[in-house]
Structure formats: C-alpha cells, structure tokens
Amino acid sequence: MSSTTTTILAPIVGIISLVLVQRLFQRQRGSLPPGPTGLPLIGNVLDMPSVTEWLTFAEWGAKWGGLCSATLLGQPIVILNSASAMEEMDTKGSVFSTRPRLPMAGELVGYDQTLVLMPYGARFRTFRKHFAKLLGTTGAMRQFVPLVEAETHRFLKRVLSKPNPEHLSGHLRKLTGGIILRMTYGIEVQEEEDPFVTLIEDANDNFNAATVPGAFLVDVFPAMLHLPEFLAPFKRTARIWALATRNMVEAPYLFARRQMSAGTAPISFVSSLLEAEEKMSQDDVNDIKYTASSLYGGGADTTAASLYAFFLAMVLAPDVQRKAQAEIDSVIGGARLPVFSDRDQLPYVSAVVTELLRWHSVAPLGVPHAALEDTVVDGYMIPKGSIIIANLWNMLNNPEMYPSPATFDPARHLASPAQRDPRTLCFGFGRRVCPGKELAEASLFVCIAMALAVFDIERGTGALPVHENTQGTISHAKAFDCVVRPRSEKAVTLISGDIRS
C-alpha cells in the first residue's frame, strides 16, 4: 500500500473506530441508570467535578433522578441521590457491600486490612462481629460511657484554659482521639503532644493522601503493581507509608498487651476481646489488632468534625442555644454536669444532636461501595464492579423532606409528625452502615450537653460565619471565629472540679 493511500485511509479507519466505540459505549450506557452524556472512550471524565462533588451530583439528581450514573474510562459510577435509591440498594443483601479496589491505599499501604477498605467476605464479617459485640447497641457500649464523660470533662478544662477559637478544633480532636484510644486500648492521652495520637494521625494523613482521587495511576491501572520499584516511584512512598500503618496497628496494641500482662489493664475493646477468647490463633490476634485500629480511623475525625460544626451552629442559632441551656438548667439545676443517663430527660438537647447529624454532613458522599455482581435496580443494570456513591449531603438537605434545610432547627425532630430521622441516612447504608454510630451519638450528646451547661458560645467580632463543608471524604465546617466563655462562676467551679472516672 502506497504512503498516499495510508494517509487517506488512516483518518477514515480512525473515524470508523471511534463511531464503533461510541456505539458500544452508548449500548453499555443505555442499560445503566441515566446520567450526563459522555465522550467515546473517556466517558464522563470531563463532567466529573473535582470540588464540592456533592453539589454537582445533586444537580445531576435533579435532572436525571435519584439513581443516576456516569462512566470514567469505562468504569461505571452509580450515584444515589435519594433516600429511596439508597433503600433500594439495601434490599439487595450483600450485593453492594464491598469496597472499590484501591491498590495504593489498600494493598500497598495496608488499609485493606482495616475495616473501612476491606473487601466484603468472611474476614469483614468477623470484624463487624467484634464491633457489634462491644459497640453495637447502647446497652453494649454502656460500659464505656463513664470514660466518654471523663474525657469530655477534660475537654471542658482545656477549653477553659485555652478558649481561643483557633484552639477549638485541636481540643476536639484531642477529645475524640482520647475517647477512642482509651476505649480501644486503655490509653489515656497526655495533655501535651501524645505519642500515640501523633503515630495514628500521621498514618491517617497518609491514608488521606493515598485516597485522593486520581493521585496514583496504579488505582486506575492496577497492572502497575507489577512494575519494579525503580520504574514505579509510588512504590517507595507506599513502602514508607506501609511502615507507618504497621506502627499504628502494633504500638498501641502492644501497650494494651503489656498492661494486661502487668494486671493493670482497664476495660477496653482490646482487653475485652482478648479475655473473651480462650484459645486464639495468630489470625484471630491479627483480626483483633486490625479491628482495633479501625476504630480510630473511623471514629476520631468524624466525631470531631461533627462537634466542630456544633459550635458553628450555636453561633448561627443563638435561640437554639438558649433553649437547650434552659432545658439543662431546669433538669440538672447547675449543681453538677449533665451525663449520658440524663438523655431521656433532655429531649431538646437530644434534638440538637439529631439536627447536628442532619445539618452538617460529616461524610457528604459516604464511603464508596462497589457491586459484587451484575444486578438490576429499578429496571437498570448495575454491572459487577460498578462504584456506588451515596450523596448523603443531598439526602440530608432535601427540602421536601427537611423544609429550609440550611436552617439549624432541632424543633423539626420534635414536631408531630417528626421529619425523617437523619440517622437513617447520615451513617451510610447496607452491611457497611457505620458500626460506630452508638458511640458517635453518645459522644455527641455528652459533649453537647456538658458544653452547653457551662459555656456560652457566641459570634466573634467579624462577619457572621457561613456554614460550608471542606473537601475530603471526612468533611469539616470551614474555620470560623467564635467566643467561648464560662456562663458563670458556678460553671467555672464545675469545670475545675474532679473528673468522675
């Protein structure tokens, strides 16, 4: 064939191939739930948002419905924009219960050994059983309530001594990290920099960096796992991060074991699980270690994010704050700090907790699930391997379910009939639903009730802050100014008093 013929034929062959690929793509796309029309081969790569994805996905939901989809280089992504679409997934048993494969964070850095990235299977069920045994119900986790109260009292002392708003987020991280370390391993965090907190937070920072969408090509092309390290610099990074993951798992566990051997171990997640089993294989021990390390990753930052948003809500809704304080004053009387067992007597404060779970989406897009097999949902085919993203933000801000969703209004949960309980949405869905929700709620209630009993939370000198979510799987409220001061001399005495546990 002459070079002239080749020059003429090449673009024609190219165009025909493109048309064929587009046809194939459209056929595949046709069976998926509706969504934005993509381009051949790359699909919706150009439509994908890189910031505040939940807002773009919400627009897609308004256009294409509660169940919509996109494709990225042939990878189907299904987006659940409505509570009913998420409930429909729930009816499919374990089909949507695995996680997408993320070779960098998972296999290389080691997070597929922790619950949040673990594929669905026997080991996953063992981890969930351990969680359920100790934290699955309010009754089961009651043994840990005194330490939640004691750590929260410590938090009040820290706020009293350093009330500036720039310290608030750090105080909250210390509180929630402190609760989880003590509950999981019996470790009491030190007032200054705590070595265990540093170790775990460093490892979790690596996790966050490793899971930034698109940051590592190996997540798109897993075959790169087979490249030698000199051709794959990500492997060197992964080696260093994997070491941090191992330290995060081993160091606090060894601390708990040493305390057990010395007979000084307080009751903790690890000590209870180890004592409950008579004979244990190395695999059983590993399961306990990795289940334990899943608690901090799942629970510390999420609860701190929610509590930080609570302080913002109090700045934006002073009437709510006064009403909650009036309820605490009338029931508790100012002679002691509120505790968890007061919850039934404090319905308005409980409604503040419920509204907080709705108003601030800690995980606006949940944690992605993946389909284990081809499944028909609402007449659409969801192929095996599809990534499922639940737009929890959109569900919790649905004006049909929650009128004026941007307003922080606990009364919506006390009205008759009450608006939908946000707990059925904000903790995710199916077999992956958050296993720490009882602890989360207890921690939120105790901190909110104690803080409102002794502090006034007011706006700072600048403009009124706005409630906006930061980027990331776990999303905080953007930093804001506020003034936190003790309500009275009596409040100062209560804060400075003895810690109960």
Ligand code: HEM
């Ligand atoms: C306000 C607090 C919290 C919120 C809003 C929250 C929300 C969530 C959400 C949306 C998921 C993903 C569920 C899904 O995949 O569908 C999740 C998973 C998870 N959460 Fe929470 N969570 C909170 C607190 C906690 C606490 C206190 C713990 C532990 C003590 C915890 C441990 C976990 C773990 C381990 C997972 C992964 C579960 C799995 O993959 O099977 N969370 N959480």
